[in-house]
Amino acid sequence: FLPRLVAALEEVDETYIMVKPDGVQRGLVGEVISRFEKKGFKLTGLKLFQCPRDLAEEHYKDLKAKPFFPKLIKYITSGPVVCMAWEGVGVVASARKLIGATDPLQAEPGTIRGDLAVQTGRNVVHGSDSPENGKREIGKAFDALLRYYHLLNLSDMITNLALWFKEGEICEWTPAVAQWLRE
Ligand code: IDP
Numbered sequence: 001f002l003p004r005l006v007a008a009l010e011e012v013d014e015t016y017i018m019v020k021p022d023g024v025q026r027g028l029v030g031e032v033i034s035r036f037e038k039k040g041f042k043l044t045g046l047k048l049f050q051c052p053r054d055l056a057e058e059h060y061k062d063l064k065a066k067p068f069f070p071k072l073i074k075y076i077t078s079g080p081v082v083c084m085a086w087e088g089v090g091v092v093a094s095a096r097k098l099i100g101a102t103d104p105l106q107a108e109p110g111t112i113r114g115d116l117a118v119q120t121g122r123n124v125v126h127g128s129d130s131p132e133n134g135k136r137e138i139g140k141a142f143d144a145l146l147r148y149y150h151l152l153n154l155s156d157m158i159t160n161l162a163l164w165f166k167e168g169e170i171c172e173w174t175p176a177v178a179q180w181l182r183e
Pocket residue numbers: 063068072101102120121122123125126127129
């Protein structure tokens with residue numbers, strides 16, 4: 001299975017973007033989606049979703065020791081989020097630029113947080129911080145593993161590693177405008 005996993009991991013970059021509950025409540029879903037659409041990245045997954053507590057804790061496990069962790073989990077589970085997978089060369093770093101600094105008061109005007117938010121604890125949107133985390137948060141690489149190695153009894157473990165999307169929720173497609181975005 002290693003070649004297949006490596007292939008999945010080496011495919012074009014993908015990033016997990018999420019409109020957080022404040023963004024959904026404030027009616028900013030279309031605005032956020034539109035910024036990534038206009039940039040020219042490819043949408044491959046999209047859903048409105050009520051995040052359960054265990055998933056929120058797994059997603060933010062690196063921040064577990066931070067004093068704001070309990071508030072962060074409460075915030076992320078406080079209402080529906082919009083989960084998105086976006087694909088394209090360089091999409092992870094570019095999306096972080098479009099989103100702006102973690103603290104919206106430090107975020108540049110023109111960025112999502114710079115234009116639409118004022119507080120770190122209500123900063124409207126999440127974006128993966130590395131290509132590896134993009135794969136992990138979307139779950140596609142582990143999908144490939146699951147498809148080919150569901151007999152290995154590793155399924156449960158692998159499913160836990162694929163955070164926000166299940167098998168069949170990611171769409172492979174070619175946008176009609178692809179040739180007008182890349183030479
Ligand atoms: P990021 O979202 O820009 O990658 P991280 O440092 O990974 O920032 O933190 C994840 C999320 O945790 C932030 O987007 C924000 O919602 C929340 N957070 C981070 N630092 C603080 C803080 O000091 N107070 C309250 N919430 C915070």
